[in-house]
Amino acid sequence: MSRTATPQRKALFTLIGWTIGLVLFFPILWTILTSFKTEVEAVTTPPTFFFFDWTFENYLAVQERSNYFLHAMNSVIISVGSTALGLLIAVPAAWAMAFSPTKRTKDILMWMLSTKMLPPVGVLVPIYLIARDWGVLDTRIALVVVLMMINLPIIVWMLYTYFKEIPGDILEAARMDGASLRQEIVSVLAPMAVPGIASTLLLNIILAWNEAFWTLNLTAAKAAPLTAFIASYSSPEGLFWAKLSAASTMAIAPILVMGWFSQKQLVRGLTFGAVK
Numbered sequence: 122m123s124r125t126a127t128p129q130r131k132a133l134f135t136l137i138g139w140t141i142g143l144v145l146f147f148p149i150l151w152t153i154l155t156s157f158k159t160e161v162e163a164v165t166t167p168p169t170f171f172f173f174d175w176t177f178e179n180y181l182a183v184q185e186r187s188n189y190f191l192h193a194m195n196s197v198i199i200s201v202g203s204t205a206l207g208l209l210i211a212v213p214a215a216w217a218m219a220f221s222p223t224k225r226t227k228d229i230l231m232w233m234l235s236t237k238m239l240p241p242v243g244v245l246v247p248i249y250l251i252a253r254d255w256g257v258l259d260t261r262i263a264l265v266v267v268l269m270m271i272n273l274p275i276i277v278w279m280l281y282t283y284f285k286e287i288p289g290d291i292l293e294a295a296r297m298d299g300a301s302l303r304q305e306i307v308s309v310l311a312p313m314a315v316p317g318i319a320s321t322l323l324l325n326i327i328l329a330w331n332e333a334f335w336t337l338n339l340t341a342a343k344a345a346p347l348t349a350f351i352a353s354y355s356s357p358e359g360l361f362w363a364k365l366s367a368a369s370t371m372a373i374a375p376i377l378v379m380g381w382f383s384q385k386q387l388v389r390g391l392t393f394g395a396v397k
Contacts, residue, residue, distance in 0.1 A: 149373070152369050152373075153366070154170065154171070156179055156180070156367035156370045157177070157179070158173055158174075158176070158179075158363050159174070159176060160361060160362065160363045160364070162174070162363075163362040163363040179363045179364045179366070179367035180371070182364055182367075183354075183364055183368050183371065187350055187368075189350065189371055192347045192349070192350040192372075193347060195261060195345060195346040196330055196348075198265075199329060199336075199344075199346055200327075201326060203265045203266075203267075203268035204269075204276075204322055204325040204329060206266070206269045207269045207272055207276045207325060208318070208322065210269075210273065211321075212311070213306065214277050215277050215280035215281040216306055216310060218277075219284035219287075220284070230278065233273075233278070236274055241334045241335065245338060252339060258339060258340075259343050259344050260344050263339055263344070264344060267339065268329045268332055268335065271332070271335070272325050272329060275324075276321055276325055279320070279321045280314070280317065280318065280321055283316075283317025283321075284310065284314060287314060291309065291313070292310060295308075295309045319383075323379075323383050326376075326379075327380065330346075330375075331376070332348065333349075333352070336348045336349050337352055347372035348372070350368060350371075351365070351369050353368075
């Protein structure tokens with residue numbers, strides 16, 4: 122039987138793919154549309170889709186109430202900083218586990234992954250008290266370190282998977298040619314694993330950018346990123362749906378643009394080593 126897909130199957134898979142994509146994108150589209158409505162239109166039943174009086178007043182009100190650019194800068198520094206620090210630790214760790222494994226390597230990897238199953242609220246109090254006693258509450262450095270530790274298991278696991286696809290003979294040859302450990306990692310291993318490292322970097326920037334639990338509990342004003350910026354539009358008096366949607370759109374816009382322009386690199390990295 123021919124393994125080539127028939128035109129009917131291609132059309133079916135295309136239809137399924139577009140359907141899934143539209144379903145996943147609909148909440149984002151609805152948020153964007155709501156951000157251009159008045160508060161009254163935002164809660165109108167039945168809802169209006171494109172035929173309403175478009176307005177930019179919500180974006181103006183959001184910017185007047187909060188310093189969007191300060192929150193955006195905090196998000197950039199925290200997400201990029203935590204990812205860079207995580208890579209600095211994870212690359213040597215993944216290298217050691219991939220090319221110098223011991224009988225406990227798999228146990229260590231599973232233990233690292235198991236920490237992701239721990240509810241964050243279970244360690245909130247000790248981390249909060251440590252941050253308070255060290256005087257780093259509501260600072261970027263606290264969030265950089267905390268988010269790095271939270272995402273470190275994912276970084277190590279991804280890099281370990283990519284490094285395992287690289288033949289160890291290449292590193293051994295470099296070692297025989299007199300390459301030091303630093304040269305082996307920086308000059309030989311890193312260039313060969315660029316797609317994997319790039320996809321790991323992009324994915325963890327997204328995870329750090331979207332983190333809400335720790336940003337809401339460890340910050341107040343100075344280091345508050347865009348997740349705290351969004352949460353500020355929920356109040357005891359109720360939700361201001363139009364303004365909340367405007368704040369959400371402004372918060373997700375940078376990461377959506379980054380994801381759009383880096384999608385090829387991300388897919389290439391996630392499929393690195395899948396085809397020999």
